[in-house]
Amino acid sequence: NAGVMQNPRHLVRRRGQEARLRCSPMKGHSHVYWYRQLPEEGLKFMVYLQKENIIDESGMPKERFSAEFPKEGPSILRIQQVVRGDSAAYFCASSPQLAGGNEQFFGPGTRLTVL
Amino acid sequence: AQSVTQLDSQVPVFEEAPVELRCNYSSSVSVYLFWYVQYPNQGLQLLLKYLSGSTLVKGINGFEAEFNKSQTSFHLRKPSVHISDTAEYFCAVSDQGAQKLVFGQGTRLTINP
Numbered sequence: 001n002a003g004v005m006q007n008p009r010h011l012v013r014r015r016g017q018e019a020r021l022r023c024s025p026m027k028g029h030s031h032v033y034w035y036r037q038l039p040e041e042g043l044k045f046m047v048y049l050q051k052e053n054i055i056d057e058s059g060m061p062k063e064r065f066s067a068e069f070p071k072e073g074p075s076i077l078r079i080q081q082v083v084r085g086d087s088a089a090y091f092c093a094s095s096p097q098l099a100g101g102n103e104q105f106f107g108p109g110t111r112l113t114v115l
Numbered sequence: 116a117q118s119v120t121q122l123d124s125q126v127p128v129f130e131e132a133p134v135e136l137r138c139n140y141s142s143s144v145s146v147y148l149f150w151y152v153q154y155p156n157q158g159l160q161l162l163l164k165y166l167s168g169s170t171l172v173k174g175i176n177g178f179e180a181e182f183n184k185s186q187t188s189f190h191l192r193k194p195s196v197h198i199s200d201t202a203e204y205f206c207a208v209s210d211q212g213a214q215k216l217v218f219g220q221g222t223r224l225t226i227n228p
Contacts, residue, residue, distance in 0.1 A: 004158070033215065042119075042205055042218035043159075056215060091158060104216060106151075106158035 002027070004094050004107035005074075012113045013082050021077040021110045025094030032075045033104060034067060037089040049075060082114045117142045119208050121219035128196055129227050136191040136222045138206030148189040149207040149216065150180055159205065165189065176200070201226045 005024040013019050025032050030051050035043040045059040049069035060067065064082075069075040079086055089111045093104035122137040140146065147166050151159040163174025170182040180191045189206060203223050207216040 031214070035216075035218075040220075042121075042220045043207075043216075045215040045217065048214050059215070093159075103149075103161050103164065106160070108156075108158045 006107035006110050010111050014115050019079040023075040023092030029094035029096050031095045032069050033093040034077050035091045084114045087114045117217045119219035121222050123222050125223045127225045131195050133194050134196050138189045140208045145211040147209045150191050151205045153203040198226050
């Protein structure tokens with residue numbers, strides 16, 4: 001049973017370009033979470049999605065960032081017009097049902113570098 | 116809003132010595148508590164979690180943690196560490212009924228031979 005998959009593992013973009021990060025949850029998991037880890041910091045919640053629905057985007061910057069989890073295919077975190085401050089590791093996690101006390105399974109992360 | 120404080124950013128210990136990594140959280144409402152480990156360039160792996168019941172929780176790799184409601188703490192301990200325990204350790208909290216995890220800043224555990 002494959003774990004949470006994220007691609008690409010490393011992504012380099014120049015300022016002003018777009019970054020697309022993909023996350024395939026574990027088989028049977030319908031809940032996806034995105035977190036951002038800035039250098040030397042802990043993970044910060046960004047957004048929680050179920051299939052075709054954004055449930056909680058309270059941690060997502062209001063501009064340039066968007067997320068989706070379509071009926072078919074991976075979840076996508078999209079960052080438009082990237083700036084240097086967007087350089088970070090972006091982690092996706094999934095759970096089979098409402099997380100609550102259930103474990104969130106994390107992917108290996110995408111490390112975004114903005115030049 | 117919930118917050119988590121890991122009091123030590125770095126903890127160096129000698130191999131086979133005991134270790135305690137400290138974690139305090141802010142909210143007094145009912146919470147779920149977690150410890151995750153992150154090895155270099157990898158994602159997070161769950162070590163253990165507290166949901167309810169016994170305040171002493173045992174996890175993988177010989178780790179355990181104790182939930183102390185009055186002190187709002189959830190410290191992680193291991194009686195004898197190994198070189199392979201070198202990693203970053205994150206404490207996380209979620210309010211019961213909430214889905215998101217709130218993480219501490221992390222503690223880098225370094226094991227010296």
